[in-house]
Amino acid sequence: MPELRATTLVDAPLRTVAAALLDARLLARSIRGLGVRIGGGPVLYVGAELAGSVGPVNGTLLVTRADTTGVSAELVGGPLPRFVLITDLLHTGGGTMVVDSVEWTSPGGPFGRLADVVVGRGLALKVLQARASAVSARSRQLVGAKVVVGAAIVRDGLLLAQQRGYPEHQAGCWELPGGRVDPGEDDHTAVVRECDEELGVAVVPGEQVGPDVPLQADHLLRVFRADLVRGEPQALDHRAVRWVGAAELDGLDWLPADRVLLPALHELLEPRD
Template sequence: MPELRTTTLVDAPLRTVAAALLDARLLARAVRGLGVRISGGPVLYAGASLTGSVGPVNGMLVVTRADTTGVSAELVGGPLPRLTLVTDLLHTGGGTMVVDSVEWSSPGGPFGRLADVVVGRGLALKVMEARAEAVSRRSVELVGARVVVGAAIIRDGLLLGQQRSYPADAAGKWELPGGRVEPDETDHAAVVRECAEELGVTVSPGEQLGPDVPLRTDLLLRVYAADLVEGEPSPVEHRAVRWLAAADLDTLDWLPADRVLLPALHALLT
């Protein structure tokens, strides 16, 4: 089975590089000049799909992993029997090492040998190099990005979710409580303030969950686990609030950015 591997050292924290990797639009822009077209949602999460084409050949990639360790995706349909893309992130003293690899199985006969040459030594390498360069640039930009905090509030083994009432394109979708960090305010202080304003409760924030998630060019979502200290949550600004068991998480229509955190939320509830 042919394999191709590249490494890039990025001068940014691991969670920031993970955020750059999760920006689906970044990949689309990086390969646009190579005759490759890729489209999908704004962020990558486990289960998300990306449609792509190289000339007249179409295929679909399904994301199998998207967290602080990196991103993986597998080809579903398309000209190759198997194609797997893997990006692993490793913390080093000099920054974050980004290790990209692609493995594929080619069909037999002359077309298979041609695919090995074109995919392995030609287009795939160009795509990996373009993506690595784009991730490096984006990571440096995100180091100074503003932050929106989210709170994964836990009580008696249940997670608090809230349902949006506006704007129109988000109404009815679910998210975690939170909001923007004010100037000179710490992330934890913002979590406490936002939960008091949105829910009328007092919480005690703890460790960060999952990766930073890109929202806009200069804005990141950062989610923290939090214990409910006092009060009963009420939907001050939202349509509804609900205590969720682990089995409920995958049944709700989450906003894309919050959906990225589902694997970390499952782990928090088990």
């Protein structure tokens, strides 16, 4: 089974580099000129399917991991028995080490020989180098990004979600409560204010949940667990609010950025000893 690996040291915090990895649009653009095509949504999340091609080899890449440890995706429904892209992140004293690798298994016969040429070491190395360059550049952009906070409010094993009524292309989709951090605020202060403005409740924010998620070119979504201490949530700025159990999480039509957080939200709803 052929395998190729490349490492890059990025001068940025691990969470920032992890956020850069989740930006599907940037990485797709970075490798387009190499004969590699990837189509999908704006961010990578577990379960996302990306239509892709490497030269004449077509298939669908299924994202199997997307968090602060890195990103993994494997080819499904394509001609190769196995094709896996893996990016692992490691914190070091000098920055974040990005370890990119690609592994594939070629079928036998003439097509197998063709696949080894098309997905060969030369092209694979160029893909990894392009990914590394894109991640480094995007990480530098995100170091000074503005923050949009979100609140993962949990009560009795249920998570509070709210449904957007606008803009038109997002109407009906679900998201966590929150909004932009105002000048002079820290993240926790912004969570408290946004929950008061959007829901009419008082909360106490705690630890961060899941990775930072890239939004616009210079914005990140950062979500914190929050405990409800006063009031009953109301849809003051949204179409509706509801309490959601773990079994319902995946079935809601989440905005892409919030969908990235579903694995972490599932962990948040798991019973604690």
